[in-house]
Amino acid sequence: MKALWLEKNHLSLREDVPVPSPGPGEALVRVRLAGVCSTDLELVKGYLPFTGVPGHEFVGEIVSINEAKGSPTMINPPTGGGTSPATSAGAAAESQKDKRVVGEINITCGTCRQCLAGRKTHCEKRTVLGILGHGGAFTEYLTLPVINLHQIPESVSDEAAVFTEPIAAALQIQMQVHVRPGALKVLIYPD
Numbered sequence: 001m002k003a004l005w006l007e008k009n010h011l012s013l014r015e016d017v018p019v020p021s022p023g024p025g026e027a028l029v030r031v032r033l034a035g036v037c038s039t040d041l042e043l044v045k046g047y048l049p050f051t052g053v054p055g056h057e058f059v060g061e062i063v064s065i066n067e068a069k070g071s072p073t074m075i076n077p078p079t080g081g082g083t084s085p086a087t088s089a090g091a092a093a094e095s096q097k098d099k100r101v102v103g104e105i106n107i108t109c110g111t112c113r114q115c116l117a118g119r120k121t122h123c124e125k126r127t128v129l130g131i132l133g134h135g136g137a138f139t140e141y142l143t144l145p146v147i148n149l150h151q152i153p154e155s156v157s158d159e160a161a162v163f164t165e166p167i168a169a170a171l172q173i174q175m176q177v178h179v180r181p182g183a184l185k186v187l188i189y190p191d
Helices: 038-045 089-096 164-176
Strands: 003-007 010-014 026-035 057-065 100-103 127-129 141-145 149-151
Touching: 026 100, 057 141, 057 164, 100 164
Parallel strands: none
Antiparallel strands: 003 010, 026 057, 026 141, 057 100, 100 149
16 A cells, blocks of 8 residues: 655655554554644654654544454444444444544553553553554554544534544643643743
C-alpha cells in the first residue's frame, strides 16, 4: 500500500508498505481523510526518534475486526446514539463494517499501575498512533483497538470530523489543569 514514511527526519512516499494486520480486539481501518498536525512537523524535525508512518488525525471506515475471544468488537456509538444492540461477536463485528470512525490515539495496556489507577494516557506500555511505536494515518490503512474507535454521526462531514483529535486534546488539557474562578489566568499565543 502507499504510505508517507518517516525515517531519520526524512519523509518519502513508499508504495511497498504492507497492509497492517489487526491484532486481537483491533480493527483494520481504511483511511478516508487525514489531517496534518504540528506534532507531525515536529517529528520530521526530530522531536522523537520515530520511524514509520506518521499521522494521528484521521477519519476512516472499518474494513474488518479481529474477533479474539474476550476482546471488544463494538465501536463506541455516536454521542447521543444510545447503545448498540446486543449481538453475537461475529454479528457484532460484521455490523461494524463500513462504519465511519475517528480514533483515540493512545493505545494502552489496561493492566499497568497507571491504567488501573484511571490514568490511561500515562500507561507504562503506551504507544501512540503515528507518534510513538504505532504506525499512523498517512497511509491507506491503519489498525487501532476497537475500544479506541468512535463512530461519526452521519450529519458530520469527514472534513469536520478530522478535527476530533485536536479538539479532544484541547479538552484533555482542560481536564488536567483545573482553572477556578478568580485563579490566575495565562494566555499563550504565537508571535
